Amino acid sequence: MAQQAYVTETDNGGSGPERRASRLRRLATGFLDGWRGDPRVWRRGIVLAVLALLLALVMLLHSHIPNRIGNLGSLTETFLPWLGLAIPVLLVLGLVRKSATALIAVLLPSIVWLNLFGGLLTDKSGGGGDLVVATHNVNADNPDPSGTARDVASSGADVLALEELKASAVPVYEKALASTYKYHSVQGTVGLWSKYPLSGARAVDIKLGWTRAMRATVATPKGPVAVYVAHMPSVRVKMEAGFTARQRDTSADALGEAIADETVKQVVLLGDLNGTMNDRALNAVTSQMRSTQGAAGSGFGFSWPASFPMARIDQIMVKGIEPESSWTLPRTGSDHLPVAARVKVTTSATGS
Template sequence: MKQVDTAEAGQGGAGRRGTGAGTWRERIRRATRAASRPGLWKRGRVLAALALLLGLFMLLHAQIPNRIGNLGSLVETFLPWFGLLIPVLLIGALWRRSASAVAALLLPVVVWLNLFGGLLGDKSHPGGGLTVAQHNVGAGNPDPAGTATDLATAGADVLALVELTEQARGTYESELAEAYAYHTVQGTVGLWSKLPLSDTQPVDIKMDAGPLADTKPVDIKMTYTRALRATVTTDQGPLAVYVAHLGSARVNLKAGFWTAHRDRNAQALGQAIAAEQNERVVLLGDLNGTMDDRAFASITAQLSSAQDAAGNGFGFTWPAEFPVVRIDQILVRGVKAESSWVLPATGSDHRPVAARITP
């Protein structure tokens, strides 16, 4: 009797196990049939095509010509934001239940992550013996004294200011005098330092006036000396520091993305840095463009971005109320960037940037 019961129990257990295995096999078969249904792959072909085009667009951005309205540079300026189209297309693909569209989205996802995924994490390191900062203080800044106080309390060892006006220059000099023993101003750019400065001189970046040249309110006088070079004495030796404010970039219905002055400035600045004898160089400035823009190739071929190397996120700086691009840069050569960050907004339409470096 016990033997019969045992056998029956064993058969029942086997039956239950068999039923479970059969259930899983059936589920797999159903999933396979569902995935192989023609409708899942035929639906959403337009979405799939758009996903592939988006991926190729970002992958081949350097091939977009600048001949018509500087379209290539315009795309590269806002290139990270094209990633926002990925979730939009994904929602459409899920709504249409299109397997082909979901699969096609792998291309733009991989391309975007390859281009910008490295910026998403915090790459800062402890250490760094020198803090440098840069700020476009804004020609129309209503509170230069408050901006100067904010910058002084930020604690940078070397501070570069651009878009200084004749009216506001004295305010910055007096407000920063206690924190910085050394400073130089050349035209509309200035450098304040806690360490000795030497060999200060303007840098000719060939800013020429024209019908679309920078325009400021008539009561704000600006000169066209917009770059300087100085040597900062550090414990590790001399450090060449460049401060620059390149020409503006504007969207114009007739000219498109107009960057003629800026691009000429960038070429001239690149030539000046190429001629620099000091191997240790820092460039602080409002370059009016992102480092993805091909117009800065002569600069990025020599210097690397502190934000890319040691920042946390994209580090957007303009406009101050809701930054969408990083046009304020800290670039280095021969020194190591340990961390890079964006400072809180001041009365300017730009946000300040700072970095700790090991000279």
């Protein structure tokens, strides 16, 4: 017996799947008909093609943009991922202009952007790790330091770094965190709280004239880990001077030297570096450490400003330690989001 195919009849007598396929074919044919036989599809959109090429070059050669004028290179690198927003705009304009040249040119910045940031679009977090670390710039003008302390403590972090601690607020943080963290040390405007014993806590000179960085050794169950806490000087965007960051850059070099001289094999850096991993000014630090967000995070992990995060300037970086996962924490009373990571401490690397 011959098989008979059945389809669902629509109100007007045609089959549903066939009508939808036919409609799509007509739309595609109508769209292409507007391009076929039009010799201007290659001549139109030259300006759009040039803009697409320039966008690709800026992203590809960002490290060669000079900092001599207003630190333009660092400014570009701070917000480099956001340049990708120009790609769909150019794509739409190319379609509107019916320009084959523009559409082909848009492929260039698309490929460059995906090469730079495509890996951040996937979730690389794992389920391992034996130490949770977190860092938070609490903001000196935080209206609720006690609530902020409770919020970050509830993250489950074993080791917690706080930056921009106002002297009058330090007792508030100490009281709020005392029940969760048995050990802590505050050096200047930065502090470190830990569930495990601390030793060798001291200030780190980052060439500011006052203390905004420290280090301590945390005695984890797997062995010692050197933990650095740092708050780099702020950068400013000024009409007359551009992106001013000279003091931040000097401090980054000093911090990089201190970490390079560290004798403990496993190192964690927690803090507000006032710069992203793309910023060449932080090379003294980023060249020797890995970002937990880049290695084991999901998404870009933007942390500032908290109201509409546009850049990840709050960093967790590791050296000699394997990052397992990295994430941002819910907003507190600060203008920064807290960030956290789970890392794996290696027992065999406990030498100092």
